[in-house]
Amino acid sequence: MHTHSTENDRIQAAYKSASNVYHKTPGGDFQRSSVRHLLVDLDPVPNPGDAVLDLGCGTGIGIFMLLELYPQVGKIVGLDLSPQMLEKARAESAQLDHPITWLEGDGHKLPLEDNSFNLIISHNAFHWMTDRAKVLQELNRVLVPGGRIALLFEGAGARENQMSVRRRVLSKYGLTPPIGYGTAHAHDSEVAWNTVSAVENLVEEAGFQIIDVWARQSYQYIPPELIVTMFRSTNAYWSSGLSQEQTESIMDEIKNEIYTQATERGFREIMYPINVIAVKP
Ligand SMILES: C[S@@+](CC[C@H](N)C(=O)[O-])C[C@H]1O[C@@H](n2cnc3c(N)ncnc32)[C@H](O)[C@@H]1O
Known part of the structure; x- marks a missing residue:
């Protein structure tokens, strides 16, 4: 198990490079529709003036969608580990009337006061975090009852x-396959923390009452170049000790396989988002 700081260094390296492509891809449209799906049926809707935090806000798509759906909300904070992702978010929000604070920070140790938010959203970021129980405790702490x-x-x-x-491909070269994009990521975990029932336990143990949990498997056709770019941005997870040349040649092999499997529609991928709505009693 990596320490948080090592893991955070790798995540920062990954998103430093991902920030350049993150928004411009068809993957971005998929992200927008899935964040909409998470937020559109919030019941009750946020009250006027409610304070909202977006944990792992990245380039800000969750916050921008939130403002489209619920322009009445008050203070908004977008928190992320990656200064480059935040930079993109900041640039895009410059045209908005609503003031947004973009804050560099770590979900394991929020630089935020107790009882200071009414709603916390987090879209496609929680699975990056190593100690999810700790993160949920932090979310609980900064929420109002x-x-x-x-x-x-x-x-x-x-x-x-x-x-x-x-x-x-990696195991052919005796390389330890990375655990997804990050240590804590969904894939390759010895014991899956991210099944619906395990997640329900985790959230309840952190002191929340669950309002709703839903998950649905689907497929998405992803442009192969996007997959290769994302892999490339996460090389830090497996390439230490290899020369630049060796890293490139392994990347080429992965790239070839991805392109070989892709059809005109793209590379067929399994999507399995878990959505959780819960309240601090
Ligand atoms: C896949 S992106 C999602 C960004 C955005 N929420 C979206 O839906 O487009 C994951 C984000 O989580 C951030 N992240 C990962 N670990 C984090 C941590 N411990 N604390 C804060 N942010 C973190 C990354 O920097 C990255 O911007």
């Missing part, structure tokens, strides 16, 4: 098609 979390993250088996290509 009656405040809610709305989380969406990858369930066990998500993205298995691309992960199995990477696992197969």
Whole structure:
């Protein structure tokens, strides 16, 4: 198990490079529709002036969707580990009237006061975090009683098609297959923390009452170049000790497999988002 800081260094390295492509891809449209799905049916809807935190806000798509759906909300904080992702978010929010604080920080140790938010959203970020019980405790701490979390993250088996290509190629070279993109990521975990029932336990143990949990497996056709770019951005997980040349040649092999399997529609991938809405009593 890596320490948080090592893991955070790798995540920062991954998103430093991912920030350049994150928004421009068809994957971005998929992200927008899934974040909409998470937020659109919030019941009750946020009250005027409610304070909202987006944990792992990245380039800000969750916050921008939230403002489209619920422009009445008050203070908004977008928190992320990656300064480059935040930079993109900051640039995009410059045209908005609503003030948003973009804050660099770690979900394991929120630089935020107790009882200071009514709603916390987190879209596709929770599965990156190593100590999820700790993160949930932090979310509980900064919420007011009656405040809610709305989380969406990858369930066990998500993205298995691309992960199995990477696992197969890397193990040919005796390299330890990375655990997904991060140590804590959904894939390859010895014991899946991210099944619906395990997640329900985790959330309840952190002191929340669950309002709703839903998960649905589907398929998405992803442009192969996007998968290769994302793999490339996470090389830090497996390439230490290899020369640049060796790393490139292994990447080429992964790339070839991804392109070989892709059809005109793209590379067929398994999507399995788990959505959780819960309240702090
Ligand atoms: C897949 S992106 C999702 C970004 C955004 N929420 C979206 O839906 O587009 C995951 C984000 O989680 C952030 N992240 C990972 N671990 C984190 C941590 N411990 N604390 C805060 N942010 C973290 C990454 O920097 C990255 O921007």
